[in-house]
Amino acid sequence: MDPVEDDPRTSLCREVATSNGPMKPSHDLDHVRRVVALARHIARVEGADEVLVACAAYLHDMERGREDAGGEDHAVAGARMARDVLGGSDLFGDREVELVAGAIASHRYRSGPPPSTLEAQCLHDADKLDALGAVGVGRAYMMAGEHGQRLHNRVGGNETARHVGDIDHSRYSPVEEYTVKLRHLPDRMTTEEGRRIARRRAEFMASFFEELEAEVGGSR
Structure with a gap:
């Protein structure tokens, strides 16, 4: 028994999320479920309404497909x-x-107002945490594959991109995504528990890209 998942409000939001159309692998239902789990954990630690946090987490990327197709901010x-x-x-x-x-x-990184409630902070931090650590490395390369990016490239010019659609993918790579965005995520956490988890995940991610640089450069 899971009283949060069994709550009829959560059940409704979960049903809506699972009925959503095809999504890119980097933002699919696996991502949604990980964000739900992280957001619920943070909510328990921080004292937020866990049911409402779960509902927001289930629905947070429902309109991602529309944005990916050139539509409105999801x-x-x-x-x-x-x-x-x-x-x-x-x-x-x-x-x-x-x-x-x-x-x-x-909840999103590149645009939108800052989270103004504890529940919003829980979702915001959980979504960012799924871009860090081992999962974050995997998702960075999933996104690279979705956009035809290279494994490694260090050419600037994407620092001011506010949306994925603004990025020059012919020049971009997960290395630049890490440099421009991912390594700064721990500083953008809004809850103490989010910061704690982010620090640990960021350490792993830093070591991965350090190793990648060495291997690409031929020194290891």
Whole structure:
């Protein structure tokens, strides 16, 4: 028995998430489930509403496919979708709908308002943590494959890119993603537990890219 997963509110959001259309491997249901687990853990430690955090985590990337196809920012569209779906259910009060929608609106790295509630902070940190550590390395190379990037390249010019669509993928690689974004994620954590986990994952990631640099350079 898992009272959070068995809660009818969580069940609804999980059902919506699992019925979503095809998604790229780097942002698929496996990613969603990892974020749910991380967000719930942080919520328990920090004292947030675990059910609402789980709901936001299940729904946070629902509109990712639309953005990938050249559409609206998925955080903005996802928050609107959450308001429509949850607001049309008798399971959620108005405050709960806004907590979930607000968390989704503020979860992304390159844009959006900062998370303003504890529940939003839990989702924000969990989503960023899934880009760090061993999982983060794997996802970085999954995304590289999705966009036809090289294994290793150190050419600048992507530092100001606010959306994946703004990146010059012919010049980009996971090495640059690490340099420009991933190594800074621990500093962007908003909860103490998020910072604790991020520090450990960042150490592994730093050692991986240090080893990669040495191997590519022929010294190891």
